[in-house]
Amino acid sequence: MAKAALYLILGILTFPALAQAPRGELACNSTGTDFLYDCTIRLTRGGKPLEGARITVGADMPAMPMAHNVKPQLARPGTRPGEYTVRLDLEMLGEWAVKLRLRGLVRDQLILHYEFDGKGASPKRR
Numbered sequence: 001m002a003k004a005a006l007y008l009i010l011g012i013l014t015f016p017a018l019a020q021a022p023r024g025e026l027a028c029n030s031t032g033t034d035f036l037y038d039c040t041i042r043l044t045r046g047g048k049p050l051e052g053a054r055i056t057v058g059a060d061m062p063a064m065p066m067a068h069n070v071k072p073q074l075a076r077p078g079t080r081p082g083e084y085t086v087r088l089d090l091e092m093l094g095e096w097a098v099k100l101r102l103r104g105l106v107r108d109q110l111i112l113h114y115e116f117d118g119k120g121a122s123p124k125r126r
Contacts, residue, residue, distance in 0.1 A: 020045055020046045021045070021108065022043055022044065022045045022050050022053075022102060022106055022108055022110065023043070023044050023045070023110075024041055024042065024043050024044075024100055024110045024112055025041075025042050025112070025123075026039055026040070026041055026042075026098060026112050026114055026121060026123075027039065027040045027042070027120075027121075028040075028088065028114070028116065028120045028121035029119070029120045030118060030119055030120055031087075035089065035090040035091060035092060035093070035116075036087065036088070036089050036090075037087065037088045037090065037116065037120065037121065038085070038087055039057075039085065039086050039087070039088055039121070040078060040083060040084070040085055041055065041057070041075060041078075041083070041084040041085070041086065041100065042082055042083055042084075043055075043082050043083075043084065043100075043102075044082055045106065048082075049080070049081035049082025049083070050082050050106060051081050051082055052104055052105055053084070053102045053103070053104045053105070053106055054074070054102070054103040054104045055074070055075040055084050055086075055100050055101065055102055055103075056072045056073065056074055056075070056100075056101040056103070057070075057072060057073055057074075057075050057086045057088070057098065057099070057100055057101075058070050058071065058072035058073075058098075058099045058101075059088060059090065059096045059097060059098045059099060060096070060097055060099075061091075061092075061094060061095065061096055061097070062095060062096075062097050062113070063094070063095065065097075068090075068091045068092060070088060070089065070090060070091075070096075072099070072101070073086060074086075075100075090116060093116055093117055093118065094115070094116065095113060095114070095115050095116075095124050096113075096114055096115075096116055096121075097111050097112070097113050098111070098112045098113075098114055099111050100112065
């Protein structure tokens with residue numbers, strides 16, 4: 001048991017980027033259809049693009065989580081390293097908690113709070 005812990009610590013010290021949690025940001029633009037957005041997700045870990053992740057994207061409204069939610073769907077790889085794309089079909093404008101479930105080399109969940117309006121989305125100020 002002590003040997004396994006030692007290997008884990010050495011691995012973290014040797015590969016500091018692996019010890020850091022992934023970070024995500026979202027850029028969404030309206031498609032021109034009510035509540036339909038084309039979104040780009042940018043993932044980084046240790047300041048570097050996080051490539052090769054499988055991302056399932058869902059969303060719900062923090063104010064009404066049982067009433068308004070988006071069924072999770074798989075994001076597609078984007079054109080740049082660490083970039084992924086998804087189309088979100090929301091039920092209304094307002095604050096949405098966008099949930100990114102990461103699988104692959106990294107397993108994690110990120111929850112991004114964004115305010116969606118008729119043009120796109122911006123990070124929700126807390």
